Amino acid sequence: MSHQVPEDGTLLPLMEEFYTIQGEGFHTGKAAYFIRLGGCDVGCHWCDVKESWDATLHPLTTADQIIENAKKYPAKTVVITGGEPLIYNLDYLTKGLHEAGIQTFIETSGAYPLSGEWDWICLSPKKFKAPRKDVLEAAGELKVIVFNKSDFEWAEEHSKLVNSNCKLYLQPEWSKYSEMTPLIIDHVKDNPKWNISLQTHKYLNIP
Numbered sequence: 001m002s003h004q005v006p007e008d009g010t011l012l013p014l015m016e017e018f019y020t021i022q023g024e025g026f027h028t029g030k031a032a033y034f035i036r037l038g039g040c041d042v043g044c045h046w047c048d049v050k051e052s053w054d055a056t057l058h059p060l061t062t063a064d065q066i067i068e069n070a071k072k073y074p075a076k077t078v079v080i081t082g083g084e085p086l087i088y089n090l091d092y093l094t095k096g097l098h099e100a101g102i103q104t105f106i107e108t109s110g111a112y113p114l115s116g117e118w119d120w121i122c123l124s125p126k127k128f129k130a131p132r133k134d135v136l137e138a139a140g141e142l143k144v145i146v147f148n149k150s151d152f153e154w155a156e157e158h159s160k161l162v163n164s165n166c167k168l169y170l171q172p173e174w175s176k177y178s179e180m181t182p183l184i185i186d187h188v189k190d191n192p193k194w195n196i197s198l199q200t201h202k203y204l205n206i207p
């Protein structure tokens, strides 16, 4: 049923890798090499990469190979995403990327223990599987997806759990964009500690 993924992080289920522009959050607009690892059990019903959930569909790939691939691109930044990348031990991969002079950014729900050496942590917590304290405290950015009105109160509660320097973002759930975006705009105007984040890559038609 499942891959035997070694706990030392030397082999990881790789769904896809692509060189693109970070579309969301604090680093929006910056070129980066995306590494998407398979496997997630958080179960967001609106997830835009459900194909990532079953780790066994994605080939086990050596972290060394992933690092070699990342080195080929001009931007010395990778974004490790998924699936839920923190299911895996990311110490070996991120150490190797750092040794190659590459900055390491992660997109995570925070539902698994923090591993890896990070230059930036984007935490997007979910109602379906609570974020852990270690990730809440280490996050550089809190990015809450707004699917309905109740998510504003939930976002406010989570803003109290992150460190005081953490950047705060509200991002409309893609299928609810036209309903939620006007509410996000009002919320940000009334509560300027928040910023709006849009999935700009979807408008640009890039990966």
Ligand SMILES: C[S@@+](CC[C@H](N)C(=O)[O-])C[C@H]1O[C@@H](n2cnc3c(N)ncnc32)[C@H](O)[C@@H]1O
Residues within 6 Å of the ligand: 040, 046, 047, 048, 049, 081, 082, 083, 084, 085, 107, 108, 109, 110, 123, 124, 143, 145, 171, 172, 173, 174, 175, 199
């Ligand atoms: C696909 S997730 C993978 C990383 C990790 N599992 C997580 O959820 O943070 C990457 C980012 O896309 C966001 N996202 C996923 N589906 C979305 C949707 N339908 N609308 C807006 N954002 C979405 C997630 O909240 C997360 O910030």
Ligand SMILES: Nc1nc2[nH]cc(C(=O)O)c2c(=O)[nH]1
Residues within 6 Å of the ligand: 020, 021, 022, 023, 024, 081, 082, 107, 201, 206, 207
């Ligand atoms: N361009 C682009 N930016 C992104 N930022 C976070 C993404 C993700 O799926 O984790 C993503 C993605 O899939 N594409």
Ligand code: SF4
Residues within 6 Å of the ligand: 040, 041, 042, 043, 044, 047, 048, 049, 050, 052, 082, 083, 084, 109, 126
């Ligand atoms: S945690 Fe991330 S990958 Fe997993 S279902 Fe939610 S949005 Fe999708």
Ligand SMILES: [Mg+2]
Residues within 6 Å of the ligand: 048, 049
């Ligand atoms: Mg995406």
